[in-house]
Amino acid sequence: MGTISSESPTRFERLADVLALMPDVIARLLADHTSDSSGRCRGCTRPGTGYPAAVHPCTLHRLATMALIARKRTNHS
Numbered sequence: 001m002g003t004i005s006s007e008s009p010t011r012f013e014r015l016a017d018v019l020a021l022m023p024d025v026i027a028r029l030l031a032d033h034t035s036d037s038s039g040r041c042r043g044c045t046r047p048g049t050g051y052p053a054a055v056h057p058c059t060l061h062r063l064a065t066m067a068l069i070a071r072k073r074t075n076h077s
């Protein structure tokens with residue numbers, strides 16, 4: 001059964017590694033996907049309504065955070 005951890009990198013982690021090469025995209029994601037006053041993500045709105053739908057931190061915010069960590073780990077500059 002799938003757990004989100006260990007052994008080989010998950011697709012999520014590989015995506016974060018790719019994103020680590022794009023600091024402008026990381027910055028954009030972190031700027032757009034912030035928490036609103038009720039703990040929802042401002043960037044992940046329900047289509048057509050503009051109403052925040054996802055609980056923060058959302059998947060994209062976590063991905064951007066992982067990319068930042070990957071950047072530091074692999075020492076991109």
Ligand SMILES: [Zn+2]
Nearest residue numbers: 033041044058
């Ligand atoms: Zn979001």
